[in-house]
Amino acid sequence: MEVLSREKIFITGIEGFTGRYLEKYFLEQDFLVYGTCLHESEKENIFTCDILNENAIFDLLNEVNPDYIIHLAAISFVAEKNQKKIYDVNIFGTLNLLNAIEKSGCNPRKILIASSAAVYGNVEGVLEESMCPNPVNHYGNSKLVMENMVKQFYNRLNIIIVRPFNYTGTGQKNHFLIPKIVSHYKDKKEKIELGNIDVYREFNSVFFVIKCYNELLFSEIKSEVFNVCTGKEKNIRTILNTMNDIANYSIEVEVNPKFVRKNEIKMLKGSPDKLFQSIGDFTDEFSLEGTLRDMYEC
Template identity: 45%
Template structure:
């Protein structure tokens, strides 16, 4: 059953984009998507270079969306070209917001995905939105710059900025930590090389993240920056133990000094008080064990 409204997802072919499309489609939206890869067979997919303003304007007019979820970004911190972070994450985002401003129809809500990476690596504990940002790499700097840039459009567009913490699920690239661990267990490899496994992090399930994004679209949280996280911490040692329990396979951990960050924070967790308040959502989150089981048992 449709609600008669159109949703535009940038980065729809990415890991999060595909789950976001399923979430909004189930909520009754007609889903359209922008992506950088060649056009898919779907008439609702448009190949767009976000760094080309004219191209972005044309595509926005073609869709005329009611809600927008901006996920498109260079997201891998180790990406080879530092300039690409700024070209896409900052300038590309600005092009999108400008195009939405100049569109014949103003959207009801525009969710812009930033990152908890903006907090950096030197503030331990449970981080609230008021925590001082201390970005420690080009990816994080580009995302924080994007937040400031987006704030220039607050008076013109109903913008919500999210800062997601770590999240994972089936389909996430294997250069991310949890998929790397899951791959080793799926292949029943004897050894895995990791950095410091005695660190605690906040891991969400991608399906919970996209559910929260949908809820925020209807929250009227405009002009706000909102953490999206589980609010719970798990150690990497615990992740390994859960995988061992689920698969019956034991694995030897070798600490590779190249993977150990100097002065790495032991505990990092998202304060989701604002998120819970805005979405009025106290529902149970998907436990990490269930997420790992889903990933371990997924068909490749």
């Protein structure tokens, strides 16, 4: 591998939804970007590496010697049926990465690790970092255990943990809510089956998340946990109305009882206060309508 003087960023899970956006963003900023994925990639900067193999990560880190690391690789689908896989990848995969960093010759200036707002569980209202987490599924619980393990490295590595709330954009898989809705409009479907359309959640832009990660990565902040959120909630009915305007037709909504969760929280959003106090508030640069329109027109 050619050794260059430009700063290097290493992204695990680089070919996932968020990873692809981060790769493009940092390449445009003239960084050298490397990453891992589970399958063979045609790109020379992306390596096949299973994060459950600590030795493989160790060898790769020694080869790349990154200045910054962003850890995204995880089982991120809440409905994943393989429970053991969720815990293995999300907890032990992260521990393998951190152990390999310490054993290797690399000395990254900052490590950003993606957790999830799912650690809070189903709690009504505005969720702050100071709240006691109470996850209600294996995905959220695996992320909380992962966070607790990561904090043991705080005194030895410069780490930030982020808890992103719902976000979306072009390229996200259709089993997520917003891509599912948009795909129905793109295909001119007459009907769509959904759950409760009167719940309020955050639906942020992937570009907002990328900017937050960038600002946190290059800040002086370390050993902290941050919500990555806007604090701006929308209900699904509003999203449907916006899509009706964008697509210029109205879709018929059928409420499928299978999609309606028991004791569903009506309003859930994050508090961005800590985030905005640290990196500023740039939420006005992003709009839900703009995100939906981009997804529809791509």
